Amino acid sequence: MAGLLLIVLGVVYYRAADALPRSLVSDRVGASGFPKLLALVLIIFSGILIIQTIIRKVAQEAGEEEGRAKKTWQDFAQAAGMLGLGIGYLIIVTRVGYMLGIALLIGAALRYQREPFSVKLFVTAILGGILFWAFFVFALKTPMPSGQWAALLGWR
Numbered sequence: 001m002a003g004l005l006l007i008v009l010g011v012v013y014y015r016a017a018d019a020l021p022r023s024l025v026s027d028r029v030g031a032s033g034f035p036k037l038l039a040l041v042l043i044i045f046s047g048i049l050i051i052q053t054i055i056r057k058v059a060q061e062a063g064e065e066e067g068r069a070k071k072t073w074q075d076f077a078q079a080a081g082m083l084g085l086g087i088g089y090l091i092i093v094t095r096v097g098y099m100l101g102i103a104l105l106i107g108a109a110l111r112y113q114r115e116p117f118s119v120k121l122f123v124t125a126i127l128g129g130i131l132f133w134a135f136f137v138f139a140l141k142t143p144m145p146s147g148q149w150a151a152l153l154g155w156r
Contacts, residue, residue, distance in 0.1 A: 002041025003050035007043050014039035036141075085109055098136070098148025 004005050017035035085108050095102035108126035136142045 003046045003053060006046035006049070010039045010042035010046060013042065029044055074142075082109065083105075085112060094145050096149055098144035099129045099133040101129075102132045102146065 014036055016041060017032040020032040020035070022031075085105060088108070089101055089105040092104070096104070101126045106128040107121060110121050110124065111117070133144055136144050
């Protein structure tokens with residue numbers, strides 16, 4: 001049911017993005033390019049969600065009924081925790097900047113998924129922050145929040 005609802009939402013979002021006005025100075029992608037891509041990704045992932053649900057339902061009917069209620073609650077709690085991490089990121093990103101904020105989000109998500117503290121965790125978070133920042137700033141030409149650290153260091 002959720003997968004179908006998300007597909008409908010993706011289609012509505014795609015149509016809204018497609019209705020964005022085109023300017024004479026816009027590039028090939030235009031203002032609607034990235035929102036359309038997000039809508040298509042939402043539709044694809046929703047389709048995958050539907051397929052996973054069908055497979056899970058068939059497996060449950062084959063005799064894996066026990067522990068279902070507990071697993072459903074655990075899935076909900078896991079999703080709620082990840083949502084909380086995303087909300088926390090949105091709260092801090094303007095203060096600490098995009099690069100540090102996304103690095104903290106990656107590190108927190110890895111820890112939330114029970115990745116132990118290690119050099120690998122820190123390197124992944126730091127490199128992830130740098131790569132995501134570089135992708136948006138250089139590849140997509142999108143300025144990202146620099147946070148209060150840049151002002152303190154005189155980088156603004």
